[in-house]
Amino acid sequence: MTDPVRTLIDELIESQRRLDTPVARFAAAHDAGGAPRSQLIPLSAPGPGEQYAFQVDLDSCTGCKACVAGCHSLNGLDEEETWRDVGLVLGGTPAHPFQQTVTTACHHCEDPACLNGCPVLAYEKDPVTGIVVHLDDQCIGCSYCVLKCPYEVPKYNDRLGIVRKCDMCHGRLSAGEAPACVQSCPTEAIAIVKVSTFRSETPNPELAELSSTDSNYTRPTTRYISKNPLPANLRASDADTLRPQHAHYALVLLLVLTQLGLGLMIGSQLSALNAQPLALTGLALFTAGLVASVAHLGQPFRAWRIFLGLRRSWLSREAVLLGTAFPLLTFAALHPLIPELPFIGHWSLVIGHFAPTISIVAFLLAASGVFCSAMIYTDTRRYFWRFSQTSGRMAGTVLVAACAFVHPPLAAGVLIAKLALELSTSRGHSSSARLQQGPLHRQWGSRVIVGLLTLLLFFANHSVMGFLLFTIGELLERTLFFRAVDSPKMPGVPSV
Amino acid sequence: MKSVVENLLRARTGPMTTELVRHPSAHGLGLPQVPSRLTPVSTTRSICGFCSTGCSLNVHLDADGQAINLSPDPSYPVNLGMACPKGWEALTPLAATDRLKTPLLRNPSTGRLEPVSWEVALGAFVQNFKAVQRTHGPHSLSFLSTGQIVMEEMALLGALAKFGMGMLHVDSNTRQCMATSHVAYKQSFGFDAPPFSYADFEESDALIFIGANPCIAHPIMWQRVMMNPRNPEIVVIDPRRTETAVAATHHVPLRPKSDLTLLYGLAHLLIARGAVKREFIDAHTKNYEAFASFVDAFTPERVATETGLPVETLHRVVEIIATKERVSFWWTMGVNQGHESTRTAQAIINLALMTGNIGRPGTGANSITGQCNAMGSRLFGNASSLLGGYDFGKDSDRAHVAAILGIDSERIPSGKSWAYDQIMDGIDSGAIKGLWVIATNTAHSWINQKRFPDLRRKLEFMVVQDMYATTETAQMADLVLPAAGWGEKEGVFINSERRLGVSRKVSRAPGQALSDFAIFTLVAEAWGCGDLFRKWESPEAAFRLLRELSRGQPCNFTGIEGYDHIQREGGIQWPYPASRKSETASNSPIPPQSQRRLFSDGQFFTADKRAVFHFDEPRPMAEPPDSAYPFLLNTGRGSSAQWHTGSRTNKSDVLRKLAPVSLYVEINPADASRLGIANNDDVVVSSRRGDAPAFAVVTSTVQPGQLFMPMHFDAVNRLTFPSFDPHSRQPSYKACAVRIARTSKRHDA
Numbered sequence A: 001m002t003d004p005v006r007t008l009i010d011e012l013i014e015s016q017r018r019l020d021t022p023v024a025r026f027a028a029a030h031d032a033g034g035a036p037r038s039q040l041i042p043l044s045a046p047g048p049g050e051q052y053a054f055q056v057d058l059d060s061c062t063g064c065k066a067c068v069a070g071c072h073s074l075n076g077l078d079e080e081e082t083w084r085d086v087g088l089v090l091g092g093t094p095a096h097p098f099q100q101t102v103t104t105a106c107h108h109c110e111d112p113a114c115l116n117g118c119p120v121l122a123y124e125k126d127p128v129t130g131i132v133v134h135l136d137d138q139c140i141g142c143s144y145c146v147l148k149c150p151y152e153v154p155k156y157n158d159r160l161g162i163v164r165k166c167d168m169c170h171g172r173l174s175a176g177e178a179p180a181c182v183q184s185c186p187t188e189a190i191a192i193v194k195v196s197t198f199r200s201e202t203p204n205p206e207l208a209e210l211s212s213t214d215s216n217y218t219r220p221t222t223r224y225i226s227k228n229p230l231p232a233n234l235r236a237s238d239a240d241t242l243r244p245q246h247a248h249y250a251l252v253l254l255l256v257l258t259q260l261g262l263g264l265m266i267g268s269q270l271s272a273l274n275a276q277p278l279a280l281t282g283l284a285l286f287t288a289g290l291v292a293s294v295a296h297l298g299q300p301f302r303a304w305r306i307f308l309g310l311r312r313s314w315l316s317r318e319a320v321l322l323g324t325a326f327p328l329l330t331f332a333a334l335h336p337l338i339p340e341l342p343f344i345g346h347w348s349l350v351i352g353h354f355a356p357t358i359s360i361v362a363f364l365l366a367a368s369g370v371f372c373s374a375m376i377y378t379d380t381r382r383y384f385w386r387f388s389q390t391s392g393r394m395a396g397t398v399l400v401a402a403c404a405f406v407h408p409p410l411a412a413g414v415l416i417a418k419l420a421l422e423l424s425t426s427r428g429h430s431s432s433a434r435l436q437q438g439p440l441h442r443q444w445g446s447r448v449i450v451g452l453l454t455l456l457l458f459f460a461n462h463s464v465m466g467f468l469l470f471t472i473g474e475l476l477e478r479t480l481f482f483r484a485v486d487s488p489k490m491p492g493v494p495s496v
Numbered sequence B: 001m002k003s004v005v006e007n008l009l010r011a012r013t014g015p016m017t018t019e020l021v022r023h024p025s026a027h028g029l030g031l032p033q034v035p036s037r038l039t040p041v042s043t044t045r046s047i048c049g050f051c052s053t054g055c056s057l058n059v060h061l062d063a064d065g066q067a068i069n070l071s072p073d074p075s076y077p078v079n080l081g082m083a084c085p086k087g088w089e090a091l092t093p094l095a096a097t098d099r100l101k102t103p104l105l106r107n108p109s110t111g112r113l114e115p116v117s118w119e120v121a122l123g124a125f126v127q128n129f130k131a132v133q134r135t136h137g138p139h140s141l142s143f144l145s146t147g148q149i150v151m152e153e154m155a156l157l158g159a160l161a162k163f164g165m166g167m168l169h170v171d172s173n174t175r176q177c178m179a180t181s182h183v184a185y186k187q188s189f190g191f192d193a194p195p196f197s198y199a200d201f202e203e204s205d206a207l208i209f210i211g212a213n214p215c216i217a218h219p220i221m222w223q224r225v226m227m228n229p230r231n232p233e234i235v236v237i238d239p240r241r242t243e244t245a246v247a248a249t250h251h252v253p254l255r256p257k258s259d260l261t262l263l264y265g266l267a268h269l270l271i272a273r274g275a276v277k278r279e280f281i282d283a284h285t286k287n288y289e290a291f292a293s294f295v296d297a298f299t300p301e302r303v304a305t306e307t308g309l310p311v312e313t314l315h316r317v318v319e320i321i322a323t324k325e326r327v328s329f330w331w332t333m334g335v336n337q338g339h340e341s342t343r344t345a346q347a348i349i350n351l352a353l354m355t356g357n358i359g360r361p362g363t364g365a366n367s368i369t370g371q372c373n374a375m376g377s378r379l380f381g382n383a384s385s386l387l388g389g390y391d392f393g394k395d396s397d398r399a400h401v402a403a404i405l406g407i408d409s410e411r412i413p414s415g416k417s418w419a420y421d422q423i424m425d426g427i428d429s430g431a432i433k434g435l436w437v438i439a440t441n442t443a444h445s446w447i448n449q450k451r452f453p454d455l456r457r458k459l460e461f462m463v464v465q466d467m468y469a470t471t472e473t474a475q476m477a478d479l480v481l482p483a484a485g486w487g488e489k490e491g492v493f494i495n496s497e498r499r500l501g502v503s504r505k506v507s508r509a510p511g512q513a514l515s516d517f518a519i520f521t522l523v524a525e526a527w528g529c530g531d532l533f534r535k536w537e538s539p540e541a542a543f544r545l546l547r548e549l550s551r552g553q554p555c556n557f558t559g560i561e562g563y564d565h566i567q568r569e570g571g572i573q574w575p576y577p578a579s580r581k582s583e584t585a586s587n588s589p590i591p592p593q594s595q596r597r598l599f600s601d602g603q604f605f606t607a608d609k610r611a612v613f614h615f616d617e618p619r620p621m622a623e624p625p626d627s628a629y630p631f632l633l634n635t636g637r638g639s640s641a642q643w644h645t646g647s648r649t650n651k652s653d654v655l656r657k658l659a660p661v662s663l664y665v666e667i668n669p670a671d672a673s674r675l676g677i678a679n680n681d682d683v684v685v686s687s688r689r690g691d692a693p694a695f696a697v698v699t700s701t702v703q704p705g706q707l708f709m710p711m712h713f714d715a716v717n718r719l720t721f722p723s724f725d726p727h728s729r730q731p732s733y734k735a736c737a738v739r740i741a742r743t744s745k746r747h748d749a
Helices: A004-017 A028-032 A066-074 A113-117 A144-148 A170-174 A180-184 A205-211 A249-270 A275-296 A300-309 A314-340 A347-378 A387-404 A408-426 A431-437 A441-459 A463-483 B002-009 B015-020 B118-136 B151-164 B179-189 B199-203 B219-226 B243-247 B259-273 B278-284 B288-297 B300-307 B311-323 B341-354 B374-380 B395-405 B420-429 B449-458 B516-527 B539-550 B563-568 B578-584 B653-657 B669-674 B714-718
Strands: A050-057 A085-092 A097-104 A123-125 A132-134 A155-157 A162-164 A190-196 A223-225 B042-047 B056-061 B067-072 B104-106 B113-115 B141-145 B170-172 B206-210 B233-237 B250-252 B327-331 B364-367 B434-438 B461-466 B479-482 B491-494 B499-503 B631-636 B664-667 B682-686 B691-698 B706-710 B736-744
Touching: A004 B118, A004 B516, A066 A085, A066 A180, A066 B067, A066 B653, A097 B243, A113 A123, A113 A132, A113 A144, A180 A190, A205 A223, A249 A275, A249 A314, A249 A347, A249 A387, A249 A463, A275 A300, A275 A314, A300 A314, A314 A347, A347 A387, A387 A408, A387 A463, A408 A431, A408 A441, A408 A463, A431 A441, A441 A463, B042 B499, B104 B118, B118 B141, B118 B434, B118 B461, B118 B479, B118 B516, B141 B151, B141 B420, B151 B170, B151 B374, B151 B491, B151 B516, B151 B539, B170 B420, B179 B341, B179 B364, B199 B219, B206 B311, B233 B243, B233 B311, B250 B311, B259 B288, B259 B300, B259 B311, B259 B341, B278 B341, B288 B341, B300 B311, B327 B341, B341 B364, B374 B491, B374 B539, B395 B539, B420 B449, B449 B714, B491 B539, B499 B563, B664 B669, B669 B691, B691 B714
Parallel strands: A050 A223, B141 B170, B141 B434, B206 B233, B206 B327, B233 B250, B327 B364, B434 B461, B461 B479, B631 B706, B664 B691
Antiparallel strands: A050 A190, A085 A097, A123 A132, A155 A162, B042 B056, B056 B067, B104 B113, B104 B479, B491 B499, B631 B736, B664 B706, B682 B691, B682 B736
């Protein structure tokens, strides 16, 4: 006899797995009239001197955050990917406390920092609509736009190895459909408007007030409007949150190793004794740095286009200069070995004749490349990466390496200056200081101890040990350089 | 040539670009553009399974009928094409990696929950629960269920437990949110009948929100407020300056738990001003004279002292109520979760009655419900009232229900069920020895939660039925039954405005997970009482039984043909008796009949058709702040992206991004600076019952002397004080005494 419960279990499990076969149906909505919120988009394309922009009515934005989820679902973004964010600002007086949610997507800036920094021209600003579009199949995944954008808009996507960002749903707009966020806002707080692009005064004071960063240089176009003036003491609810940034280890290796390598090769020119081993070690380090940099890219096979951005991008310039310097540096390091080659014959004379010139050119190119490395970070306008810091640190790496085997006490002297420059950033109330004294204090402490031990070794004329320890110290320093950087963004939710 | 070079240099198309290119939907589905990967073959409408707003979602289906995406339904009269982030993300929790796929039984030798077959699970269920009943009597078995499952499942559970398994004491988590409204309406109107329609949000000249923060708790209702074309006054009565208070025209920041005094004070001033509608009062209410003389003592000076509000504020609010043509009153958990919540809700009802603000457009004393099916639970939970709003104590009611269900009326108990807190006390005293927990997370959400592990040890057998075995409560169970979730089964929810809506099966449940309906059917068979439930062969068959039970009741919905009829009409509000059907033929997408309010004829559901004024002297809160615990802790919803204990919303990356990921406490700057607490500092909040570590959010949106913590983090209910409203037995989550101290400076030099 069959057990009735057992039979029922099988039946119920089978019926649980059965879904209705779908029948295509017309949704009533379509017959009833236009797409949702289509009255919140302009009727005509922008004219000359105009572009599209998001407009957010702060009085209507009350914290439901549907825009973020709507954008995510209607644009088919990855599970953890969001192109819009909603944060909170707090302020007001004891008698009139104030809170306001702030929704933000890409500001589609008039002078987009992402576009200006991209080494492969993967960003385009549409000449008619002004929408800043990212070309996903062009992107090499270098993430430089993430560092360049003062609003944290482009988001790196691990699955694809590229960044993606809001495109104002331009395809919807051209079909008369409102962007996903606009059509998902229950209170009609978000609209697309046409704004004039010829503005002389400080653009967008409300946005500046809400973002509390000095980032208007990109000329963001989003309009925040309110019937009431915003209180003066507004603060993002996550203003005190310390967010250690990505360490970018591949870039740490690129920067430290190319700079050490260049330093050693310069040192080899000054040292009669160890010229050849220094030059070869330098070349090896430089090469390793370049190889490491490839690991930083999400899409390395697209990187051949990296020269495209030469006109605007310091990253293009760095890549081209270091890349061009590489074969010349190889020649400079290896040419003393050439006369030993059996087939070389009298060509060695010719080579010998041009070698000094080629070496000088190689060093100049590589040094310019290092200058570009520094400018890459300075150009992000982040305070921690200001010119004195980036150029001082990177030049310091080259100089200490150059002196390490020639005159160790001199190397120690340069290192003292470099350490002083670094330590000046760990005091005070800047977010970089608080990061180094807070969540990053271990790395910071290690860096200081390693630096001091390196000094002792150099003063004691231990070149080899000193240089090894110096290398470790520089890797720590450059990791901190990335992790402790201030990272401006729009307001977020409270967090620690 | 130039274009060849240009194309080589600039890859404007390719697989990654194509992935995101949006296309209009085929078949004229009237949907927004979506990437081709998500292009639906068809759509079906389904009511969202989070809150009581009851939004309709167009679920996008692939060729197999499996849900792949959704967008809010533009033609539904509730949400008009909008959804909050929880609705947008409703499908995500179904795909969570920790979905329970098989039953789990605790292995006595390892002490761990281990997968077993349904046969073994049902065997353990029946054997252990029957053993409990043999030893301790039939009433030693209880269940705690939920407002999150469909009405048919609630009814089947209630019927199975009480008529089939012999339980008496059963309750659900709706006790934590809606019991007060239920009791208040029942006493005042004669039936649990929220009188409003969402259209009233749009038709008011003044909206008075008491203990409600719809901006984040019910954003789609707030949408309706924003659509109000009458330029309304919006008054928010709340100790905190919430999102809604900021958006209002007037914020009334009263002292916590002084709301009853304030409401009586408003009644006093309205009477003094002569702003009462005598005609309505005389024709349709009773007990007004006693009420009027009672509130005589609530002078503005007394009320100002006790509420901490200036007298001018009282006059301003009274001015609005007295002069505006249509005034609506709305309350939520700030009222319901109080130690004298039923009288507070009734004080609101009294204001509406005495000013004649009921039964007309844009008026009403309106309770905004919490869970998606709290209203279904109130009618068909079979806990405190018999299926369909009947009385367990009445012989005629029991006979009537038994006849419809085709069972012997002797099977229906005449005794009164204990409420949630009494069941917990019953476990403590040893009266309850077996517990079945369905789709709720008691170990997280119950007030004074630290007591629960001790209670658990006193239970001989505890079964948890849930989508996940990872909830705090499931982790403590002896047996966990894998349940299908919202979207994996069908049935009816009733929303805040009494609208029945259908939720559809659009996704396959993982592994051997079964709908709660199927689990209850299985339990009935395994228990040996399957014959009692032959009429309940499917959710829709169960719906027909419930429809029959509604006949002659105020909630009569005998005019509804079935699920398809409900969907065709865009949901149907009760009452909808069979005689009403003919009125609704209309082709416009939102027919006027789709928004109906009660009491336009002034006839209430009491025996004499009169609404009753109820009132009591305000009592002090159970645990006021003192020198040892000087702060008053208020708890509540933290964001629109979190739902209750987070068992579902924490599964969505998007929702997790929209809210703080760790527990925080809001503190006023004056208190913070006095205690040396800076923004983001680590603090510990302590009550006489427990400690909760948190980080500080310094903001003047909370008043000095008060703290606010979001309920979505489990540590919060370690602190709360177990006091209960005497009428509704609803816990008072929003007032207990705590202290706060800094534990470490956050990242300081």
